[in-house]
Amino acid sequence: MNIKSCLTKALPFVLxxxxxxxxxxxxxxxxxxxxxxxxxxxxxxxxxVVCHTPHSAKPSASLLWNRDMTSAVFTLYQSPTINxxxxxxxxxxKLCLSCHDGTIAIDRFGSRTGGTAYVGWTNLxxxxxxxxxxxxxxxxxxxxxxxxxxxxxxxxxGLGGTISQDMLRDGKLQCVSCHNPxxxxxxxxxxxxxxxxxxxxxxxxx
Amino acid sequence: MSSRREVCIVCHASHKAQTxxxxxxxxxxxxxxxxxxxxxxxxxxxxxxxxxxxxKFCLSCHDGTIAVDRFGSNQGGMAFISGSAKLGxxxxxxxxxxxxxxxxxxxxxxxxxxxxVEPSGFGSAIAKDLLRNGKVECVSCHExxxxxxxxxxxxxxxxxxxxxxxxxxAMPPTSGFSHAGKCGDCHSLH
Numbered sequence: 001m002n003i004k005s006c007l008t009k010a011l012p013f014v015l016x017x018x019x020x021x022x023x024x025x026x027x028x029x030x031x032x033x034x035x036x037x038x039x040x041x042x043x044x045x046x047x048x049v050v051c052h053t054p055h056s057a058k059p060s061a062s063l064l065w066n067r068d069m070t071s072a073v074f075t076l077y078q079s080p081t082i083n084x085x086x087x088x089x090x091x092x093x094k095l096c097l098s099c100h101d102g103t104i105a106i107d108r109f110g111s112r113t114g115g116t117a118y119v120g121w122t123n124l125x126x127x128x129x130x131x132x133x134x135x136x137x138x139x140x141x142x143x144x145x146x147x148x149x150x151x152x153x154x155x156x157x158g159l160g161g162t163i164s165q166d167m168l169r170d171g172k173l174q175c176v177s178c179h180n181p182x183x184x185x186x187x188x189x190x191x192x193x194x195x196x197x198x199x200x201x202x203x204x205x206x
Numbered sequence: 207m208s209s210r211r212e213v214c215i216v217c218h219a220s221h222k223a224q225t226x227x228x229x230x231x232x233x234x235x236x237x238x239x240x241x242x243x244x245x246x247x248x249x250x251x252x253x254x255x256x257x258x259x260x261x262k263f264c265l266s267c268h269d270g271t272i273a274v275d276r277f278g279s280n281q282g283g284m285a286f287i288s289g290s291a292k293l294g295x296x297x298x299x300x301x302x303x304x305x306x307x308x309x310x311x312x313x314x315x316x317x318x319x320x321x322x323v324e325p326s327g328f329g330s331a332i333a334k335d336l337l338r339n340g341k342v343e344c345v346s347c348h349e350x351x352x353x354x355x356x357x358x359x360x361x362x363x364x365x366x367x368x369x370x371x372x373x374x375x376a377m378p379p380t381s382g383f384s385h386a387g388k389c390g391d392c393h394s395l396h
Contacts, residue, residue, distance in 0.1 A: 048328055079230020080260075129227035132220040148328075178220070187210075197213040200220075206351040 005140070028183035041107040043200055050109050051181075061095060066194075068107045071096045072126040077133040078199075083146040084136035093134045096175040100124050138163075138173045150205045158192055158202060167191070167202070216277050217350075218262075229259035235277045238266040240295045246304035251314045252305040260343040261303045264350070268293045293396065307342045307373070308333075317375045326372055328361065336361075336372070344356045347395075364390050 020104045023094055029035050029047060053066035074097075076086045089097050098104050102123040108114030125132055143149040152163035159166040163169045167177040178199060179189045194200065211244065213251055219234030226237065242265070245255045266272050271294045276282030279281045286292075293300060312318040324336035336346040347369060362369040370389040377385035 004278070075227070075230070079226045079232075081227075081230050124221060126228075130219075130221070130223040130225060132232055193210075194212055197208045197215065199220075200214045204214075206353065 024036055028185070029181075032184040032189070034181055034184075034189070036106065038105070039117065041112075043113065046064070050106065053110060063092070063095060065095055067095075068092055068104055068172055069099050070101050070103050072097070072101050072103050074101070076131055077125045077128055077131060082093070082133070083142050084133065084138065085151075086133060087135055089128070089135045091135065091169055091172060091174050092176045093174040096179075096181070097124070101126050132178075134174050134177075137171050137174055138168060148205050158198070163203060213351050216274070219278055222278070226259060229263075231263060233263060235266055235273060237262050238271050240265070240268060240269050240271050241298045242269070243298045245298055245300060250302070251306065252302065252311055254302045254305045256304070257297075257345065258304040258339070260338040260341070261389060264348075265293070265345040269295050278381070290396070298394075299394070303343050303346075304341055306340050307337060308340060316356075317377065319373055319375060321373070332373060340372075362390065 030037075035047055036042050036050045037045050042050065049066060051066055052064045054064060057064040057066060059176055060067065061067075074089055076088070078086070099106055099119055102119055102125055105114040106117040106119065128134075138152055139147070140151045140153050143151045150163065152168060155163050157163045157166040165173070167173075169176065176191075178191060180191045181189055183189065188194075190199055192199050193204070210226060215234065217234060218232050220232060223232040223234055224234040224236055225231060237259075242256060244256070246254070267274055270287055273282040274285040274287060297303075306347050307318070307321050309320045309322050312320045321332040321337060324332050326332045326396050328335040333340065335374075337343070338345065347361060348359050350359060354361055356363050360369055362372065365368070366388055368388075374389075379385065
């Protein structure tokens with residue numbers, strides 16, 4: 001490999017590193033409560049490995065998940081005024097709940113057994129009756145029946161496109177519709193600020 | 207939290223809600239524990255008991271027993287409801303709530319419309335649009351998010367052929383007395 005070949009390969013990274021404001025990859029998650037790189041149980045000092053792995057990901061999960069999935073059966077949110085079809089958490093929400101239901105230790109990832117660290121006040125437990133429902137289909141028909149929800153196929157999410165395009169996963173509302181686990185710019189890892197309840201009012205038509 | 211000027215959070219909580227499971231609304235406030243004096247009348251055929259969960263959501267502020275600024279982890283105590291919005295715990299002079307309003311009641315009372323079929327004016331029948339678990343509740347008449355901009359956040363104004371007439375039929379003359387005019391000319395709802 002000659003010098004020119006090396007430089008050609010290195011150039012994009014050099015340019016990126018020089019770009020104003022970008023010091024490290026993964027800058028959004030660093031120093032947040034999802035950054036476990038400094039924990040005593042994390043000998044690798046890596047950021048991503050506590051949730052993700054490029055090889056040998058857990059077979060039942062997506063997103064190159066490096067953690068066991070929760071096997072809990074959740075008590076679902078119930079209300080006399082809902083118009084969605086409730087169901088057990090699935091998709092991305094099940095990945096979040098694999099820590100946030102309090103059943104699996106944070107330091108249990110990859111081949112580590114862990115057991116010394118668990119979520120604290122963000123423990124939602126397996127009783128979801130006191131939480132905004134997730135893992136339900138949110139489409140135009142449901143919004144029309146509800147009357148107090150915006151049509152996700154046309155309503156502006158405030159994130160660039162429609163609610164359906166930007167916030168739903170396979171047409172469903174999930175934890176990641178409201179939260180971005182890699183970025184705590186808005187408090188509570190919210191995808192957009194909830195000042196003035198703007199996040200709530202993205203979907204709720206009040 | 208008040209520094210973020212959030213609107214919804216004073217009543218609703220996306221996580222760690224205080225709702226009694228099954229009653230809904232991801233309610234973020236404690237529920238009133240008051241025992242209420244209920245409406246009664248010689249002509250009342252409905253069975254009126256203590257307010258049910260739906261109206262207790264409203265009464266948890268509007269009975270004056272719980273501070274408005276008591277929500278989520280805020281202990282509050284600085285702001286209580288006052289003036290005409292404060293109903294107190296004596297509901298004997300308030301339009302009854304939390305009673306079953308079904309076709310059987312309408313048949314017995316005769317001047318009430320059949321809730322299962324009569325239109326509410328909001329798209330479907332009275333029972334579907336306005337009742338909660340088949341009962342009249344505060345939210346049957348009031349829309350707490352002020353979507354209508356009517357006074358007192360009523361779903362419909364109180365003029366002639368207004369809110370009252372959704373459920374109550376027009377009254378024919380009785381003993382020569384004509385019921386022309388607005389209901390509120392003689393009846394007081396709160």
